[in-house]
Amino acid sequence: MKLSTRYEQTSCRLVLDGLPDLSAGQASGTLGILTGFTLALAGRTELEGRREHLQALISAVLPYARHLLSGQSRPFGRDDEPVAIHPDPPGHRLELRSSQPDTPPLVLSLDDAELADLVRALDQLRLDSRVAVPFTWASPQPLRRRELRRSVPLRRRLAAPIAGIGALLVAGALVALIPPTPRGAPLGKPAGSAAAPAIPAR
Amino acid sequence: MSEASPPQNPPQGSSRPLSRRGIERLDLMLLCAEALDLNGGEAMVWLSEEMGCTDVLPNRVELWKRRCANPLRRTTRRGQLQPAEADALIRILNALADRLYPMLRSLLSSAEPPAITAQRWGLFRGRLEELLRERFNLRRGAIQRLLDAQEGPALHRELIQALALSAGPGGFDRLKASLLDAAH
Numbered sequence: 001m002k003l004s005t006r007y008e009q010t011s012c013r014l015v016l017d018g019l020p021d022l023s024a025g026q027a028s029g030t031l032g033i034l035t036g037f038t039l040a041l042a043g044r045t046e047l048e049g050r051r052e053h054l055q056a057l058i059s060a061v062l063p064y065a066r067h068l069l070s071g072q073s074r075p076f077g078r079d080d081e082p083v084a085i086h087p088d089p090p091g092h093r094l095e096l097r098s099s100q101p102d103t104p105p106l107v108l109s110l111d112d113a114e115l116a117d118l119v120r121a122l123d124q125l126r127l128d129s130r131v132a133v134p135f136t137w138a139s140p141q142p143l144r145r146r147e148l149r150r151s152v153p154l155r156r157r158l159a160a161p162i163a164g165i166g167a168l169l170v171a172g173a174l175v176a177l178i179p180p181t182p183r184g185a186p187l188g189k190p191a192g193s194a195a196a197p198a199i200p201a202r
Numbered sequence: 203m204s205e206a207s208p209p210q211n212p213p214q215g216s217s218r219p220l221s222r223r224g225i226e227r228l229d230l231m232l233l234c235a236e237a238l239d240l241n242g243g244e245a246m247v248w249l250s251e252e253m254g255c256t257d258v259l260p261n262r263v264e265l266w267k268r269r270c271a272n273p274l275r276r277t278t279r280r281g282q283l284q285p286a287e288a289d290a291l292i293r294i295l296n297a298l299a300d301r302l303y304p305m306l307r308s309l310l311s312s313a314e315p316p317a318i319t320a321q322r323w324g325l326f327r328g329r330l331e332e333l334l335r336e337r338f339n340l341r342r343g344a345i346q347r348l349l350d351a352q353e354g355p356a357l358h359r360e361l362i363q364a365l366a367l368s369a370g371p372g373g374f375d376r377l378k379a380s381l382l383d384a385a386h
Contacts, residue, residue, distance in 0.1 A: 069364050070383050114311075116366040116367060119367060119370075123372030124371055143380075
């Protein structure tokens with residue numbers, strides 16, 4: 001029994017075709033064996049692929065979106081993988097590589113809205129209880145310090161400590177300019193009058 | 203890459219409280235949702251009740267108090283957000299972003315007519331700046347940058363993009379992991 005599941009967003013339609021894996025005891029409405037999928041992005045050629053292509057799409061796009069949410073745009077998908085995604089300001093470049101030798105990759109430029117649509121469609125797919133195809137994906141994790149590229153320029157990051165050290169040096173210099181008060185001299189009286197008797201002799 | 207299937211693996215350290223930066227960002231994203239929806243404040247209360255968060259955020263005053271954990275606010279409260287309170291706020295933001303997704307999409311899309319997009323951004327920025335001036339400490343550098351005519355627009359776009367990627371069924375885990383990032 002052939003099954004088809006569809007995930008639609010404004011600019012993106014993802015359709016999975018497959019069969020239930022009855023040998024694994026799956027219900028007749030569960031898609032357990034993927035025979036193929038189509039991905040239609042608005043205004044572009046409809047793409048077709050097999051399970052490994054869809055797996056590569058999930059493995060590249062979802063971590064890319066996770067990093068983008070933390071303000072870290074960086075490419076995902078190695079050269080030997082069927083799908084890669086790169087930042088391409090002001091948008092994103094999705095590269096789909098053919099397994100045929102000497103075939104140039106198909107490059108699709110996505111804007112932020114199209115990327116968000118694709119991410120939502122992939123989220124719907126991976127959380128759909130009707131799909132039991134064993135896809136793998138990295139669950140979203142907090143980024144470590146070394147994964148976070150500095151978004152604040154060096155000059156701004158150094159401005160506060162340099163201003164603090166500068167203020168300290170200026171304050172130190174000003175304190176050094178104050179003439180020292182002679183030791184033992186009473187306050188408010190000239191130094192020469194220190195020896196004068198406190199009570200004048202009659 | 204880890205093997206995962208629904209239900210998802212929670213982000214590592216998901217039981218730890220949000221950092222100061224995480225609280226600031228969460229509250230700023232909630233403020234953006236309010237700037238996009240004039241009834242956003244009411245929608246938060248309604249969504250909190252709808253999603254059964256009333257044990258953590260029983261009423262609008264408690265919701266407001268949790269948001270005031272943001273140190274960038276004019277009136278700020280000491281102390282950290284408890285993980286359950288942060289989860290409730292993230293869940294509310296995820297639902298708000300989902301409701302506002304068509305609007306977020308239209309702001310981010312390059313297919314829309316430029317004049318209409320510029321008008322939408324103008325409305326959003328005007329409302330956001332009004333809310334920032336009303337509720338936030340204008341002496342803080344982060345707020346000054348958001349209000350700056352040069353730096354502000356890029357930061358506003360980052361916030362809208364973050365809201366769009368926080369919407370939908372996978373948005374909660376993605377947003378929560380992002381808010382738990384190590385401090386810069």
